[in-house]
Amino acid sequence: MQKAKIAGRTLAEWQAEQPLLQDVMATREVWWTNLAYASSVDGLPMKLGITDVEAADRRLRRFASYIAKVFPETQSTQGVIESPLQPVPRMQCELERLYHKKICGSLYAKYDSHLPIAGSIKARGGVYEVLKVAEELAMEHHLLKETDDYSVIDSEPFRRLYSGYSIAVGSTGNLGLSIGIISAKLGFKVTVHMSADAKEWKKSLLRAKGVCVVEHNADFSQAVAEGRAQAAKDARCHFIDDENSADLFLGYAVAALRLKQQLDEQQIVINEKRPLLVYLPCGVGGSPGGITFGLKLLFGDNVHCYFAEPTHAPAMLLGLMTGLHDEVSVQDFGVDNITAADGLAVGRPSGFVGKNVGSLICGVYTVEDDELYRMLALLAKTENVFLEPSALAGFTGPIRLPIAVEDAVHIAWATGGSMVPAEIMQSFYLQGTDLLQETP
Numbered sequence: 001m002q003k004a005k006i007a008g009r010t011l012a013e014w015q016a017e018q019p020l021l022q023d024v025m026a027t028r029e030v031w032w033t034n035l036a037y038a039s040s041v042d043g044l045p046m047k048l049g050i051t052d053v054e055a056a057d058r059r060l061r062r063f064a065s066y067i068a069k070v071f072p073e074t075q076s077t078q079g080v081i082e083s084p085l086q087p088v089p090r091m092q093c094e095l096e097r098l099y100h101k102k103i104c105g106s107l108y109a110k111y112d113s114h115l116p117i118a119g120s121i122k123a124r125g126g127v128y129e130v131l132k133v134a135e136e137l138a139m140e141h142h143l144l145k146e147t148d149d150y151s152v153i154d155s156e157p158f159r160r161l162y163s164g165y166s167i168a169v170g171s172t173g174n175l176g177l178s179i180g181i182i183s184a185k186l187g188f189k190v191t192v193h194m195s196a197d198a199k200e201w202k203k204s205l206l207r208a209k210g211v212c213v214v215e216h217n218a219d220f221s222q223a224v225a226e227g228r229a230q231a232a233k234d235a236r237c238h239f240i241d242d243e244n245s246a247d248l249f250l251g252y253a254v255a256a257l258r259l260k261q262q263l264d265e266q267q268i269v270i271n272e273k274r275p276l277l278v279y280l281p282c283g284v285g286g287s288p289g290g291i292t293f294g295l296k297l298l299f300g301d302n303v304h305c306y307f308a309e310p311t312h313a314p315a316m317l318l319g320l321m322t323g324l325h326d327e328v329s330v331q332d333f334g335v336d337n338i339t340a341a342d343g344l345a346v347g348r349p350s351g352f353v354g355k356n357v358g359s360l361i362c363g364v365y366t367v368e369d370d371e372l373y374r375m376l377a378l379l380a381k382t383e384n385v386f387l388e389p390s391a392l393a394g395f396t397g398p399i400r401l402p403i404a405v406e407d408a409v410h411i412a413w414a415t416g417g418s419m420v421p422a423e424i425m426q427s428f429y430l431q432g433t434d435l436l437q438e439t440p
Contacts, residue, residue: 006332007324014333018321024366025333027311031365031400032321038359041296053294056128056250057257063131065151067117070185074116081123083111085262085411090382095399098378098439103398105277105408109379110259113387113417118178120343120391120416121252121287126178126240128251130167133238134186137161159187166191166237170224172283173202174343174416175242180211193227195220197345201421219337220284221329221348242284243326244352252290256298259411268409275302275405279397280413281390282307282364283346285316289353291413296360304362306401308393310339310369317364319349325358326351340369341390343416365400367393370435377432386425387417 006014015021023030064079074081085108092107115123138144138153141161152158167183167190169176176192183190191212194203196219203213216223224243231239240248263270270276276299280288285307292305307316312335319325329348330337337347375392379385394412417425 006328007322011333014322020321021333024314024317024321025335027335027368029311029366029368029371029400030314030317031363031402032317033363033402034320034358034361036320036359037362041293041300041360053250053253053257053297057254059132059135060128060251060254062135062146063150063153065149066153069151069154071117077116081116081127082258083113083115085110085259085266086383088379088383088412091379091395092398094378094382095395099399101399103410104404104406105274105398105410107398107410107412109383109385109395110411110413111385112255113385113391113414118174118181119419120174120178121413122175122178122416124255125245125248125251125287125290126169126175127182128254129240129245129247130179130182130186130188132247133165133167134158134162134188137165153186162187163189164236165189166231166234167240168227168231168237169193169240170220170227170242171195171198172220172223172342172345173198175240176206176211176213177202177419179240180206180213181209184209184211191227191230193223193230195223195345197339197342199342199424201424205419220346242286243348243350245286246352248286249290249293249352252287253294253297255291256294259295260298263409270299270302270409272302274407274409275304276409276411277398277401277405278303278305278411278413279394280305280307281341281344281393281415282309282316283313283344283390284348285350285353287415288413289350289357292360293357305360306362306397307364308397309364309366310341310344310372310390310393311366312339312369313337313341313345313347314364314366315346315349316354316361317366319351319354320358320361320364325349325354341372341393343388343390344393365397367396371396373428373432374435374439375432376428377436380429380432385414386420386429387414388420388425389428391415391417 068079112121169179170193231237295303372389375395398410
């Protein structure tokens with residue numbers, strides 16, 4: 001139910017200050033440009049207590065021998081969890097044809113949908129935080145040194161140690177998958193609190209891997225709150241807080257280092273004349289926030305990041321637009337938070353991201369569910385890549401961009417989908433194909 005007043009102000013007062021709110025509340029697609037945008041990260045790493053993204057990358061690389069051993073799908077990358085960056089010229093061509101608009105520059109896809117272990121962007125932050133916990137525990141118990149071959153972690157002494165500890169998380173689905181899969185593999189007891197939006201196949205997959213799944217008939221924020229409260233009762237339980245975790249954020253930020261390497265390998269030079277424009281699907285904001293932070297550290301004024309949200313779950317947009325961050329929910333403005341983009345079905349944004357990284361976000365735009373399905377079918381037809389609906393939110397960004405940026409490098413960050421069961425993916429594809437045929 002809508003509040004009579006929001007932060008002491010009536011709805012009419014908010015709408016007078018922010019006219020775009022009328023379209024947001026009517027769940028129409030909008031593009032919001034952040035007037036507080038400031039590309040500088042000066043002082044921010046120290047403020048966040050995050051001073052060394054390279055150190056996080058080194059931790060992940062220390063675990064590479066273990067990852068390669070227990071997740072054979074990572075052997076081709078020697079245990080490094082990374083996704084491809086690929087040009088999508090056929091998709092670009094079809095987007096231009098469908099919307100009668102030229103995209104200045106080149107369109108690429110960053111396929112976090114195909115990250116090993118969890119098949120989504122959450123394989124970055126989620127896996128990183130669990131590995132950090134595992135490393136610290138092993139070192140405290142004198143089982144591990146940084147100079148060791150970490151493949152030794154796949155052994156009984158380590159499993160015995162980790163079995164005495166628990167990991168807990170609240171999730172709409174994909175973060176739960178990444179936390180559950182890596183935690184269970186290490187030997188932790190793990191509980192995933194799932195919101196009402198979580199898909200049944202994700203719950204089933206976790207249970208098959210020995211994860212305790214607790215279902216909540218409520219949205220993401222309440223699932224997180226419940227998980228946090230239960231974890232607080234157990235001194236041996238580490239709660240991974242998708243709304244406030246600096247470690248999750250840091251794991252996501254490592255993506256920027258990897259992307260820079262891929263751009264270098266493809267001889268793509270980013271500078272003032274050839275800027276980088278990145279379109280990131282956004283739920284609570286942790287993964288796009290961390291990636292934005294990392295990219296700003298590396299590319300400064302030459303990168304511009306846009307967050308993409310469903311029209312029915314514009315949490316970060318409302319948090320930034322009102323300046324209220326996590327003190328406001330989409331329901332406060334009469335928006336229902338019901339969307340096919342389950343990974344983005346978040347009613348209240350991360351205050352940690354909004355307050356600390358908000359000024360680094362160039363803008364936020366919203367996408368209708370039907371448009372996500374159209375993009376899903378279009379990418380499948382043009383590039384033979386199948387994603388889940390939420391992962392397509394970035395692909396309309398270059399078309400919707402209100403200004404022409406000559407010779408830009410556009411990257412749509414594809415956040416998940418490779419683990420979706422085939423029959424469910426086929427239904428997504430057919431739905432998208434039907435919608436494409438209806439498009440004038």
